[in-house]
Each structure stands twice: as structure tokens, then as C-alpha cells.
Amino acid sequence: MRQKLLQQNRVTQYLAYAIGEIFLVVIGILIALQVNTWNESRKSRNFEQEILSLIDQNLSRDSSVIAAELQKALIANATTDSILDQVEKGIFEENLYVWMAKVIRFERFKSQSSGFEVLKSKGIDAISDKDLQIDLINYYDEVLFRLSQAILDVENSFNSDWIPVVKSEFYDFDYEDRLEPRNLEDFFKNPSHIVLFKMFQDNREGSISRMEIALAEISALRASIKNQLK
Template identity: 35%
Template sequence: MIKFFRHIRQRLLIENRFSKYSLYAIGEIILVVIGILIALQINNWNEERKNNAFEKEILSQIQENLIQDRTNLININIWQQRAFEASEKLVSDSLRAKNKDSVSLWLGEVVHFSRFQSLTNSYEALKSAGLQTVKNKELRNSLGIYYDDKVNHVNKALSDIEYAFNYQWLPLMEAHASHFEFRKILEVEDMQRFFAETNVWRILMLNRDNIRASIANLQNTLDAINVTLSLMPENLNSSE
């Protein structure tokens, strides 16, 4: 093909047909430009196809991570609800008159902590590639709200409860149990003496407030997950 155009160009020059040569040269330039534009368009199509494939794959992984996070948070929330109910019963005056076993049982619900580790690898990979890879602006914002805001808040709330366990509850129970292990508060010989201490009630009420705040954070975080999942494309699990 190149030889064919070169032959035409040489013949026009030999015949001294400059006007036709000029038109030919312009036409040749136009063909080159069209070829470049077609090549660029094909390249853009390939890049868009790659970006779409990456977006679908990364969102599919994030979707799976969010579902697992939601399951973990629901389980933590169940424990926190039980701990809050137990705290309310322990704080109430009516429960103080109940027997030692009942008090110990409820205290066992209160004195524990949970940890939450969000699955963030896929989201971090998305951030490295650029959040603009996700075309849906509302979905981008929702992902940021969950991973960069809600996760931090819920972990802060849970860490407050863990701090109370390690630095408030443990010293108290170790002082009242000769061989302390988790939930060995059931073996405390004098529950009335244990609850008579001012620190016990202060810590109990503080812990109750921390649990209440934790439950609110857990629910907000679960709501953020549900909103984000509702914005995910419907065809993520398809092979198309």
C-alpha cells in the first residue's frame, strides 16, 4: 500500500502536475490523521474496557468485604446489647436485693470487650488506583464515609470498652478473687462487699455509657454498610 501511494506521488511529480500533487498530499495527510484518530479511539476503548473490568472486580471484592464486616458488626452488636441490658439491671436498685448468682451472671455479661478489624485491603487498592475509578459519585462518597469515618468511630467506641476492661474492671476483680480468670467473678465470696465499693458503681455506670455509645456507633456503621451495598452495581457477580 505504501509503495502504491509512493508510485502515484512520483508519477505526479514527473508529470509536473503540481495542483493534483498538492491535493494528493493533503489527502494523504488527512488519511494519516484519520489513522491516528482511529488508533487513539481504539486505545481509549481498550483503556475503558480495562478500567471497567478493574472497577467491576474491585467493587466485587469490596462488596464481599462489606458483607463480612456487616456480619461481624452484627455479632458484636448482639453482645453489646446484652451487656447494656445487664448494666441497666446492675445499676437499678431492685437488682441489689437479688441473690449473688444473679448478680454474678449479669456482671459476666458486662465485663467483656470486643474488637473489630474491618477488611480494607480492597478499598486500599481502589484508593491506590484512584477513587475516580468508581464512576458512581454517590458510591464513591459512601465508601469514603464507611471506611474513612465510620470504621474509625466504631473502633474508638470499642477501644473505650476494652480500656475499661483492662484498666478498671481487671484491677477490681483481681483484688476480690484470689485466682482470677475471665468470668471468675462468679467465685467472689462476698458480692455485697464487692458492690459496696464506690469504684464499682462509678465504673459500672461509666461502662454502661460507653456501651450505649458503642451501640449507637455500631448501628450507624451498619447503616453505612447497608447504604453502600445498596449502591453497588447489580451485575458484579456476573461473568459478562
């Protein structure tokens, strides 16, 4: 009887030991999974921080280029007003050569989007802030598209409307500094040329509006990114 009890006690101890071993193994697995989750979470967060930092640099560059081109466009349209006003008064002086060089040109812009392209390849969900995801998609897929189209409209007008006129009626043309018609007064007394200045100005107004919208979007995006980088 005593021997039987001893054997039963050993079985109980063995079962308790085995259960304890299983429990420790399960705990070890859970800890390993948790550590792995922490590591993956840390990697995801590090990637998010790095990609947002790169996108912020891209946006900073976009902002600088757009602001510079916007300034040129604003000067061009203000100068157009000055040209039309002076011509209307019948004043045909050499300052018009310089003014025309500021007007008969087009703005250029190409976005720096390397950060967003990397983000798209990894998945937009790498950005934890859903609103920021939407804002980034809106900027790169909508705002920049409309801006590019508006700038392209001005370039197309320059190529199709102005280039033929310049080649046929100007004998000195440096699009940065000076545009000189063969006969200044005759050039401006041609009604079609006045219409061309006004049409080009209207076209440029569209690109000015789109550049201003883009700058506002960039400012808002960079503020959101700054909050995520804290």
C-alpha cells in the first residue's frame, strides 16, 4: 500500500513538472512573438520616419522651385499690364524690348517625388496617419497633375502662338533679356498682337492659380509631416 502511494506521488510530481515545462515553453514562445512584434513595429516606425523625412525634403525643394516660378509668372503678368498701358498711350520706347522678354517666355517645373515613389512601392499604409496618406495622394496625383497641365498650357501657347511671331517679326531675341521687333510701333499697332498678349496673360493666370494652390498644399503637408516626425 505504501509503495503504491509513493508511485502515485511520483506520477503527480512528474505531471506537475511536465505541465510546468509546457507552460514555460508557451511563455517563451509568447515572449519571442512579442519581441518579434516589437522589432517589426520598430522597423516600420523607422521606415515611416525615414520616408517622411525624405518626402519633406522633396516638398521643400518643390516649394522653392514653385515659389521662384510663381514670382516670374507674377512679374510677367504685371509687366503685360505695363506693356499694354504704355502702348495704349502711344509710347513706343526701348524699355518695351526688355519688358517683352519678361513676358514672352514660360515657366518650368518638375516635381521631386522620389520619396513618394518609394512609399508607393512599399505601400501607402506605411504611413500611420490616414489623413496624411490621403493628403499625400491628393498632392502628388491631383494637385501636381493640375499644376503640370496649367504650366504646359502656357508652354504650348508659347510654342504655337509666340514662336512663329517672334521668328517672322523680330530680328533680335534673347528670351531672358531682350526681344526686339523689326518695327516696334508697327508691331504694337497690329491688333492681333495685342490680343495675343492678353490671351497669354489669361493662360498664365491659370498657372499662377495652380502654383498658389500647390504652395498652400505643400505648407499644410509639411506641417502634418512635422507633427509625425516629433
